Amino acid sequence: LKTQSLKDGKFYACKTMKQRINSLEQANNLREVQAMRRLSPHANIIQLHDLIFDKESGTVSLICELMEMNIYEHIQGRQTPLHDQTVKNYMYQLLKALEHMHSCGIFHRDVKPENILIKHNILKLGDFGSCRSVYSKPPHTEYISTRWYRAPECLLTDGYYSLKMDIWSAGCVFFEIMSLNPLFPGTNELDQVAKIHQVLGTPDQSVLKKFKQSRAMHFNFPPKKGTGISWLLPNCPAPALSLLYQTLAYDPDERIAAETALRHTYFREIR
Numbered sequence: 001l002k003t004q005s006l007k008d009g010k011f012y013a014c015k016t017m018k019q020r021i022n023s024l025e026q027a028n029n030l031r032e033v034q035a036m037r038r039l040s041p042h043a044n045i046i047q048l049h050d051l052i053f054d055k056e057s058g059t060v061s062l063i064c065e066l067m068e069m070n071i072y073e074h075i076q077g078r079q080t081p082l083h084d085q086t087v088k089n090y091m092y093q094l095l096k097a098l099e100h101m102h103s104c105g106i107f108h109r110d111v112k113p114e115n116i117l118i119k120h121n122i123l124k125l126g127d128f129g130s131c132r133s134v135y136s137k138p139p140h141t142e143y144i145s146t147r148w149y150r151a152p153e154c155l156l157t158d159g160y161y162s163l164k165m166d167i168w169s170a171g172c173v174f175f176e177i178m179s180l181n182p183l184f185p186g187t188n189e190l191d192q193v194a195k196i197h198q199v200l201g202t203p204d205q206s207v208l209k210k211f212k213q214s215r216a217m218h219f220n221f222p223p224k225k226g227t228g229i230s231w232l233l234p235n236c237p238a239p240a241l242s243l244l245y246q247t248l249a250y251d252p253d254e255r256i257a258a259e260t261a262l263r264h265t266y267f268r269e270i271r
Contacts, residue, residue, distance in 0.1 A: 002066060012049055013066045020058040027053045027060045035106055035128040036062075044097035046117060046126035067124060071173065072113035075180050084237065086121070087177050091243075092267050093123035094170055099258035101125075102163045105134045111169035112149045113176060134163050147192050148172065148182050152203070153252050155193055156211040156219065164252035167261070171247030178240070179233055193221075196250075201226035203250040210251070239266035 003014040021027045028034075028051070036048040050063035071090070075082070082090075094116060101108060108115075109130040117124050132140060139159030151168035153161040175183040183199070186192025202208075202221045212219070229244055230236065236244070243266045246256040256264075262271070 003063065005063075011066050013064045015062045015064065017060045017062070021053065021060045022058060024053045027051060030060070031131060032128045033062065035131045036064075038104055039101060039106065039128075042097070042100050043122070044093045044124050045100065046124045064126070065124075067117035067119040067126075069118060070114050071116040071118065071123075071177060074118060075113065075177060078180050081180060082177060084240075087174075087240075088267065088270060089121060090116075090118070090123050090177060091170075091174050092262065092270055094125065094173065095258045095261050097123075097125040098166050098170060099262060101131075102134070102166070102258055106131050107134055107163035108166050108169075110146060110149075111166050111173065112146045113173055116173065138162070147189065148185055150192060151252065152193070152196060152250050153211065155189055156208075162252070164255045164257075167247050167255050167258060168252075170258075171244055174240075174244055174247060175229070175233070178236060183229075183232075197221060197224055197226060199226045199229060199232065200248065200250060207251045237266075239264070239268075242266065 001014040001016070002011055004011050017030070017032075021030075033048065033051060036046070039045045040047050046067070047065045048062055049065065052061040052063065053059075054061075094111075098108070098111070106128075108125065108128065109132060110127065111125070115125065115127040117126050138161065139157075140161065149169040149172045151161060151165040154165055172183050184192060184195040186195045202224045208219075208221070229248070230241055233241070233244075243256075243261060243264045246264070247261065249255040
C-alpha cells in the first residue's frame with residue numbers, strides 16, 4: 001500500500017500486520033520489526049522508517065521505503081530475457097543482502113521473487129516476517145518458505161535447517177531471472193522433491209542418511225541422474241552456471257555461503 005507522509009510529503013510503502021497487538025511495546029518486540037532495525041541501514045535491505053500503532057484497533061503498520069516493483073512483477077509476462085549484466089547486478093545485490101543478514105545472525109526463510117524489490121536497478125530484500133535467529137535451536141517447527149524455493153533440508157527433515165536454506169532460495173531466484181521461469185514448480189511437497197531430483201538427480205546416500213537422522217518419516221529414493229541445469233539453460237555463461245550449481249548443492253554443508261559467493265569469478269568485474 002502506497003502512503004504519503006504529512007511530515008515530509010514523501011511517499012512510502014505501508015504494510016499493516018495481520019496479528020492484533022495489545023501495546024506499543026509488543027509491537028516493538030515483533031520479530032519482523034526487530035530484524036529490520038537490526039539490519040538497518042544497508043543498501044540492499046528495505047528500510048523501516050516508522051511504526052504506527054493504533055491502540056483502538058490493535059493494528060500495527062510498518063512504514064517502509066517505497067520501491068518500484070518486485071522481481072516477480074518485473075519478469076512476469078516478459079518475452080525477452082533480462083540482459084546478462086542486469087541479472088549479474090541483481091544477484092550480486094541479493095547476495096550482499098544475505099551476507100549482511102547472515103553476518104548479523106539472522107536468516108530470512110522466505111527468499112522469493114515477490115520479496116525482492118527493485119528501483120532504478122537497486123535491489124533490496126524485504127518482508128522479514130519469517131526470519132529467525134541463527135542461534136535459535138532447531139527443530140524450527142512453523143511452516144516456512146514458499147514451496148518452489150524450499151531447500152531439500154526443509155522438505156526432508158522435521159525442521160532441521162539453517163541459514164543455507166536462503167542460499168538455495170537465492171539459487172532458484174537466480175535461475176528464474178535468467179530463464180523467466182521457476183526452476184522447481186512443485187505442486188505439493190512430494191512433487192517438489194521429485195522436481196528437484198528430475199534436474200539435480202538424487203543425492204548421495206551419505207546426504208540422505210544425514211537428513212534421515214532428523215526426520216520422523218521414512219523416505220527412500222531410487223538413484224536417478226538428473227537432466228542438469230545446463231539442459232534447461234543452454235546459453236548460460238559458464239561462470240553463471242558454476243555459481244548456480246554451488247547455490248543449489250543438495251547438502252547444505254556443501255552449499256556456498258553468501259560471503260564466498262560474492263567472491264565468485266562470475267562477479268569479477270563488479271566487485
